[in-house]
Amino acid sequence: MAISTLLCDLDGTLLPMDTENFMKQYMRLLAQRVSPYMPAQEFVHKLLAATHKMVINNDPLKTNREVFNEEFFGSTGLRKEELSPVFEDFYSRDFPSLAQYTKPNAVARQVLAKAQSKGLTLVVATNPVFPMTAIRERLRWAGVDDFGFRLVTSYEEMHFCKPNPNYYREILDYLKVNPEECLMVGNDAEEDLVAGELKITTFLVEDCLIQRGTMNQRPDYQGSMTDLLRLLETL
Numbered sequence: 001m002a003i004s005t006l007l008c009d010l011d012g013t014l015l016p017m018d019t020e021n022f023m024k025q026y027m028r029l030l031a032q033r034v035s036p037y038m039p040a041q042e043f044v045h046k047l048l049a050a051t052h053k054m055v056i057n058n059d060p061l062k063t064n065r066e067v068f069n070e071e072f073f074g075s076t077g078l079r080k081e082e083l084s085p086v087f088e089d090f091y092s093r094d095f096p097s098l099a100q101y102t103k104p105n106a107v108a109r110q111v112l113a114k115a116q117s118k119g120l121t122l123v124v125a126t127n128p129v130f131p132m133t134a135i136r137e138r139l140r141w142a143g144v145d146d147f148g149f150r151l152v153t154s155y156e157e158m159h160f161c162k163p164n165p166n167y168y169r170e171i172l173d174y175l176k177v178n179p180e181e182c183l184m185v186g187n188d189a190e191e192d193l194v195a196g197e198l199k200i201t202t203f204l205v206e207d208c209l210i211q212r213g214t215m216n217q218r219p220d221y222q223g224s225m226t227d228l229l230r231l232l233e234t235l
């Protein structure tokens with residue numbers, strides 16, 4: 001079946017970065033902002049716990065944001081009404097400084113332009129653990145925020161996280177497409193390649209490869225973003 005839809009991961013794929021270091025810097029900065037309400041170390045601990053809860057959640061009736069908020073505000077005793085404006089302000093004023101921990105690659109734009117010229121539907125299949133504002137910001141850093149994405153998976157909208165295969169099922173249902181007509185591109189040998197379990201074609205981008213132990217799922221293709229560009233030319 002011909003490929004009609006390109007699902008692209010963001011961190012380490014469209015936007016080259018050392019994801020582990022980026023997350024560390026992000027949490028450090030956010031903890032600093034929240035420090036008037038909670039000691040930094042305790043905050044990071046609760047943030048990670050609530051994020052974990054969101055990642056393992058498999059309840060289709062709760063958005064990722066709902067799971068996160070329940071756990072985070074439940075465990076910290078902080079008030080959502082008080083903290084939400086602090087978080088919002090963080091994302092608009094502090095978050096942009098994290099661009100320094102990323103290394104935009106012009107090929108990302110060429111890949112999306114090529115896919116678009118081939119008539120493919122474009123989806124940003126980033127792990128939906130972030131609010132849309134933070135995802136839009138990173139798309140800007142990558143220089144690709146002006147593309148007409150059919151779907152950008154955010155924590156406000158989605159009900160599952162990678163590496164849960166239900167994350168990919170939800171995308172397929174939303175787009176009303178067959179797995180066989182999708183190509184998932186990502187840099188994480190677990191979180192992105194799990195799409196292969198659903199018969200989605202996968203491309204493992206090696207530029208910022210993340211591989212924890214053995215690969216359970218083999219990619220259909222693997223190589224650099226430039227190799228991906230060449231593959232798209234053949235579609």
Ligand SMILES: [Mg+2]
Pocket residue numbers: 009010011012013019186187188
């Ligand atoms: Mg990634």
